[in-house]
Amino acid sequence: MIIAxxxxxxxxxRRRLPPFLFHYIDxxxxxxxxxxxxxxxxxxxxxxxxxxxxVADLDLSTELFGERLAFPAALAPVGLSGMYAxxxxxxxxxxxxxxxxxxxxxTVSVCAIEEVAPAIDRPMWFQLYVLRDxxxxxxxxxxxxxxxxxxxxxxxxxxxxxxxYRDAHSGMSxxxxxxxxxxxxATHPRWAWDVGLHGRPHDLGNISAYRGTATGLADYxxxxxxxxxxxxxxxDLEWIRAFWRGPMVIKGILDPDDARDAVRFGADGIVVxxxxxxQLDGVLSTAHALPAIxxxxxGSLKILADSGVRSGLDIVRMLALGADAVLLGRAxxxxxxxxxxxxxxxxxxLLQQEMRVAMTLTGARTxxxxxxxxxxxxxx
Numbered sequence: 006m007i008i009a010x011x012x013x014x015x016x017x018x019r020r021r022l023p024p025f026l027f028h029y030i031d032x033x034x035x036x037x038x039x040x041x042x043x044x045x046x047x048x049x050x051x052x053x054x055x056x057x058x059x060v061a062d063l064d065l066s067t068e069l070f071g072e073r074l075a076f077p078a079a080l081a082p083v084g085l086s087g088m089y090a091x092x093x094x095x096x097x098x099x100x101x102x103x104x105x106x107x108x109x110x111x112t113v114s115v116c117a118i119e120e121v122a123p124a125i126d127r128p129m130w131f132q133l134y135v136l137r138d139x140x141x142x143x144x145x146x147x148x149x150x151x152x153x154x155x156x157x158x159x160x161x162x163x164x165x166x167x168x169x170y171r172d173a174h175s176g177m178s179x180x181x182x183x184x185x186x187x188x189x190x191a192t193h194p195r196w197a198w199d200v201g202l203h204g205r206p207h208d209l210g211n212i213s214a215y216r217g218t219a220t221g222l223a224d225y226x227x228x229x230x231x232x233x234x235x236x237x238x239x240x241d242l243e244w245i246r247a248f249w250r251g252p253m254v255i256k257g258i259l260d261p262d263d264a265r266d267a268v269r270f271g272a273d274g275i276v277v278x279x280x281x282x283x284q285l286d287g288v289l290s291t292a293h294a295l296p297a298i299x300x301x302x303x304g305s306l307k308i309l310a311d312s313g314v315r316s317g318l319d320i321v322r323m324l325a326l327g328a329d330a331v332l333l334g335r336a337x338x339x340x341x342x343x344x345x346x347x348x349x350x351x352x353x354x355l356l357q358q359e360m361r362v363a364m365t366l367t368g369a370r371t372x373x374x375x376x377x378x379x380x381x382x383x384x385x
Contacts, residue, residue, distance in 0.1 A: 008343075008351065008355075010316070010355065010359075011316045011317065011336060011355040011359060012315050012316060014340040014342075014343050014344075014348065014352060015031070015339045017342075017343035017344070018030075018343045021195060021342055021343055022193065022196055023176075023186065023189035023192075023196060024176065024189055025175040025182075025185065025186050026085075026089060026177075026196075026342070027175075028171045028175035028177070029169075029171075030083070030089070030335055030338050031335070032169055032175075032283070033167075033169065033281065033282035033286065034168055034169055034283050034284055034285065034286045035167070035170065035286035035287075037282060037286065038282075038286050038287055039279055039285070039286050039287060039288055040281065040283070040286075041282075042282070042290040042293075043279070043281065043290045043291055043292070043313030044315065047290065047291070047292040047313040047314070047319050049292075050322045050325070050326065051380065051381035051382070052321070052325065052363070052366075052379055052381065053378070053380065053381050054366050055366070055368030056368075058368030058370075059370075060364065060365045060369070062370065063361055063364055063365065063370055063371075064371045064372070065360055065361070065364075065372060066105075067329070067372045067373075069274075069330055070155070070251075070252040070254075071252070072107065072155065072156075073105075074105060074106050074330065075104055075105030075106055076106065076320075076356070076360060077328075077329065077330035077372050078320060078330060078331050078332070078333055078353075078356065079106050079107040079130065079309070079330065079333070080097055080098075080101045080109055080332070080333055080337050080349075081109055081334035081337075082110060082111035082112070082114075082130075082132030082160070083334055084112070084114065085115060086111065086114060086115065086338060086341065087204065088200060088207065088222075089200070089338055089342040090199070090200060090204070090341045090342060090346075091200050091204040092116055093200075093204075093341055094108075094114045094115060094116040094120075094121050095116050096341060096345045096349065097337060097346070097349050098110070098121050098124060098129055099346050100350040101125075101353070102126055102127050103350055104350060104357075107127070107128075107129060107155075108125070108129045108130065109129065109130040109158055109332070110129055110130070110132065110154075112133055112211055113134075113209050113211070113229070114209070114210055114211060115204075115206075115208070117213070118145075118148050118149055118152045118210075118211060118214075119152060119214070122152035122153060122154065128153050128154060128155035129154055129155070130155060130156040130157070131149040131158065132157075132158040132159075132256070133145055133146065133149075133158070133160070134160050134163060134232075135159075135160070135161060135163070135233065135234050135241075136233065136234055137232050137234045140215075143248070144215050146245070148211075150251075154251070155252070156252045156254060157253045157254065158254045158276070159245065159253060159254065159255055159256060160256045160257055161255055161256065161257045161258075162256070162259070162278065162279070162280050163233060163257070163280065164237065165230075165235055166230055166233065167280070167284040167286075169283060176189060183223060206219065207221060208220050208221045208222075246270070246272075252274065253272055254273060254274040254275065254276060254307075254309065255270070255274070255275045256275070256278055257278050257280060258275045258277050259277065259278070259288060259289060259298075260294070261297050261298050262301075264298045264301050265301055265302065267302075267306065268302055272306055273306055273307065274306050274307035274309060275298075275306060275307075275309070276309045276332060277291055277294060277295050277298050277308060277309070277310040277328065278310065278311045278312050278332075279291060279294075279312050281311065281312045281313075281334055281335060291310050291311065291312040291313055291323075292313060292323070295308075295310055295326040295327050295328060296326050296327055299327025299328070300327070307329045307330075308329050309329065309330050309332055310323045310326075310328040310330075310331050310332070311332035311333070311334055312334075314336060315336050316336075317360035317361075317362070317363060318359050318360075318363045320356065320360055321363040321364065321367070321369075321375055321379070324372065324375040324376075325376060325377065326380075327377075333356075336352065337349050337352060337353075339352075340352035
């Protein structure tokens with residue numbers, strides 16, 4: 006199929022992937038209301054078209070946590086990315102590095118830190134969950150620092166897994182899941198050859214390295230459920246803040262009071278996020294939560310945003326609502342599934358081109374020039 010827009014990659018991924026993998030990345034929690042709102046509310050943000058503004062020389066670059074980014078985006082931490090293409094985290098990291106933006110490795114990646122970090126020529130970011138096993142957390146932080154990871158993204162909106170009903174229907178979980186996944190793989194031979202056969206080992210590399218034994222897909226949901234820690238509070242993060250030598254970003258902020266707490270804690274940044282609609286259904290979309298949070302922190306730290314970003318136009322909208330940059334999640338995984346590293350690199354090129362068009366037609370020559378006055382009116 007022809008890929009003409011950044012949003013075309015979703016259909017391409019659906020054709021290539023076994024259903025259990027497509028629906029795992031495509032789905033959300035409960036009735037998926039927040040999942041749909043994330044996209045619809047962001048698409049509904051109206052921009053001011055301006056003319057005769059002399060936008061001949063556009064500059065999409067920005068600085069974030071001491072790093073120069075070619076445009077205001079980073080690849081988000083997405084678990085099991087290595088199941089979407091052969092050694093998928095390595096391919097995605099290489100694509101991001103080639104386009105001058107950071108890649109964030111998930112705690113529950115297929116490829117371990119030590120496999121991904123040497124494959125790229127710029128420091129990657131590392132994401133860590135709140136886990137009961139503090140020994141694993143400390144070991145992961147030590148390994149990330151030893152590998153030269155520059156920024157820690159600490160996810161706090163997953164004290165318990167959300168109820169993702171699509172997974173039971175698709176074969177990711179539920180009765181006879183292993184047999185259903187095997188059948189789906191057999192009926193998707195391109196994926197089976199590329200990833201199923203040649204993309205091994207299919208385990209959670211960072212966890213296996215710590216446990217000293219393979220932690221495979223069959224153990225994935227059980228391990229997560231057993232290790233997430235609902236008892237954690239801000240004081241429990243102090244040892245991480247003291248231990249980690251680089252910038253620390255708190256991911257999963259959706260309320261202004263929590264954003265203020267992040268400032269008091271000493272975070273370098275936050276990610277305004279509802280986990281892509283995969284945790285608590287019925288909460289605000291990121292697009293509607295972001296302006297109040299940006300007003301609450303008043304430039305005290307860097308603000309990133311995710312959930313619902315599918316195009317370069319969406320990136321401009323998020324910046325206008327108060328973000329300094331965005332994290333790209335589903336958008337890059339669709340491209341990874343469809344065409345590997347080349348697909349992700351092409352997606353990033355498309356996003357930049359879409360940003361250039363939006364900036365040209367709103368009269369914004371630089372990323373810093375994109376603000377509330379770029380909007381027709383703030384969302385209600």
